[in-house]
Amino acid sequence: MKTKDLREKSVEELKAVLDETQLNQFRLRMAKATGQLGKTHEVPVTRKTIARIKTLLTEKEGNGQ
Structure with a gap:
């Protein structure tokens, strides 16, 4: 999933x-x-997609400061 698409989504x-x-x-690992x-x-x-999502969550929740 592209970062641009992820940025448009809400935190939920x-x-x-x-x-x-x-x-x-998990399914891929199994x-x-x-x-x-x-x-x-x-x-x-x-794995990289998960990292992107976690980064955006941190930015949107304001915990990155």
Whole structure:
């Protein structure tokens, strides 16, 4: 997901997207561990998306100061 799209979301929406993305990351890790993961590039992409969302949450909540 692009940062531009994420910036348009509210804090509640970002938290929902974060939960969904973390669940997806868990599924990817389990698929990798069992040898069923075909698209290995999705693991780092998902990790970076989670980092983007957490950064935006920090900015929007005002905890970055």
